[in-house]
Amino acid sequence: MITLASDFGSPYPAAMRGVVCSRTDARIEDIAHDFPRQDVRAAAFWLREVVPYFPPATHCVVVDPGVGTDRGAVVVEAGGHRLVAPDNGVVVPTARRLADGEKFAVWDLAYDDEALASSTFHGRDLFAPAAATVHDVEAVEDLERCSPTDEWVDLTFPEPDLGEAGATGEVLVVDDFGNAVTNVPGRVLNGRDAVTVDDQRVPVRDAYAERPAGDRLVTVGSHGNVELAVNQGRGDDAFGVEVGDAVDLAW
Known part of the structure; x- marks a missing residue:
């Protein structure tokens, strides 16, 4: 299963679904595409509350205020799930909850921005294709574009x-x-x-x-x-x- 989540509204997620469908036979489910626009923290909160209710799956998350810049992309593996997202912390709280106190793995997802069709729609041109590939591969470390990393953007919520x-x-x-x-x-x-x-x-x-x-x-x-x-x-x-x-x- 591959899930899609974004702040895109409509119709942009349809293009992401089309890309995924053209690359894999995996079942596709939409989590939400109406997260507050460019609000990474809000998306991170809701993903943390929703994703753990899914069976192990690949989750493609695109809330990406830094699209088209030099911000990175990551693949995260935790609790049997894989998360593909911009390196802005949006999936980190979810990974922590899925890992349930255990360490989770993070890979840097290499890409050539100039080779992408658009510098403003990485959801379609980078993350959707990557999610399809990550879903179908036996092990993330087998992907040439993925390299283990300990340097990634963290996101935590304030303590009361x-x-x-x-x-x-x-x-x-x-x-x-x-x-x-x-x-x-x-x-x-x-x-x-x-x-x-x-x-x-x-x-x-x-x-x-x-x-x-x-x-x-x-x-x-x-x-x-x-x-x-x-x-x-x-x-x-x-x-x-x-x-x-x-x-x-x-x-």
Whole structure:
């Protein structure tokens, strides 16, 4: 199986699918093509939450603000999966989760930018063909274009500050429902009926519908992190936050 993920919207992913189909008989699945445009960190977060639910596969990921520059390309192998992506950290959190504490392998994927058909569409001309090749090869180290490397761009998420009186975190992403997903672990809400956010007490609930429509709540999302939410509304608007904003919770 080969999965495709990008911030391309439509119709660019269709060209990537065409390239893959012309080179391999592998089944193709789309993870998402509507990641926030050129937002490597947001894509890295969602990939970390989605990819582990797939059986071992080759994942072609293209969120690539540096396309056409001298940024590198990598193949990563972790937990039976292979990830093909720009060397900008976008697949590193996923690799760490797949590796589950073990070391994961990274190869530099060599390419000649001048030989590619386009300097602005490496998804079609570089990463899709590479994903097809990587999927079909027995071992990545057998590929002439791949060489092991210990020098690759890392990406980590900020750690929250957890204390006895509360927690300070950051909004990592906002999903399409408007839920503001923080980096604060959901376990801090265990046994609590409410927390203080912006000097106001906000109920802690297990489900959005446990509050009336339009009311604010704090909950734990499927990713295990604290969310600022509104039942049938947008938490980011109601709490006045956006990606990167600090979030202070007091018990």
